[in-house]
Amino acid sequence: KTVFVTVGTTSFDDLIVTVTSNECVKALIDRGYTDLVLQVGRGSVVPDPEICSGLTLQVFRFKDSISEDIRQADLIISHAGAGSCLEALGANKPLLVVVNDKLMDNHQLELAKQLQADSHLIYCTCSTLSQTLKDMDLSLLTTYTPGEPQNFAYFLDKAIGLV
């Protein structure tokens, strides 16, 4: 079973360091995960594939598309960026969002809170990650229905006189 960790186009060294720490690795192994794939983006921390004993570790910075990595994952751990979240939710994968509390004004927290309130994901911070990995109940998550851009298009077409 595979865990895919993504930080999108940003750098989120705290997450990478925390998720490869002994506590988190143990929590993942206890849940039956065998593989850990890290997309580290612009981060300066690039773990050595040998460091996580008990898990097969893969590390990369960017790919043109992470849809294959998402497809093959059984759990996605993501930063709270909208693009990453929507991609994971769109693929109907269990999603654990780690909010970066070092960002200015941290607007990403709003979306994570709302989506957790709607039971589409679970969120935490780096300091609570290992505890969350031990305690989380992924069976409580509900399916996410994608947004409808066609409503926007239809409205705009009428407003500007195209229809």
Place this chain on the structure above:
Amino acid sequence: MGLLCGALCGVIVTLVTVFILRIFVTLRHGSKHKPGKKGPVSVLVVAGSGGHTTEIIRLMGALSPFYKPRHYVLADTDKMSEEKIRAFEAEREKTCSASQFTLHRIPRSREVRQSWSSSVLTSLSALVSSIPLLFRLQPDVVLCNGPGTCVPLCAAGILLGVLGVKRVLIVFVESICRVETLSLSGKILYYFADYFFVQWVPLKDKYPKAIYLGRLV
């Protein structure tokens, strides 16, 4: 000498007053302006960093082929967005007619975590680049979803209307990330956009002028 100064002051005050009145008049009549009635609608699309671009591409994917040509404007330091846009347009070309799109770059108004005071200077620099770009492209619509890059571009678009060159419609779709509070760009453009969309109920309640159609991306 005093007379000359007095006359000059009078002219300046008159010009400023006319300019401010023109802004009010221009902004008030957005809903009556229907560029779609004359044919294809050209759109200037502001692509911000990361998720902003992903969101705007999802919106663009729903628009009909009558929105052309499409002019994408990126910040000069944005590496990722150009690839996403080119991939989107290449995919679109398979189903619609030949792509009519262009890509442009302007200086970034503000980097993430940049201090507010230096942001004023970089925003002014972005505005100076935006004005000639808007004059050249003269889009019917400017579409944006909140990155800092969009404020100077929208300001330049409004300027075109104020000067009587072209009425440019400003369409702002606040990012799906914004549930309870507006982005800084949103707070500014709420008063200037012709169509201002929010994607969550708490914002619809706080900002009565906003249009709410549920989640759009």
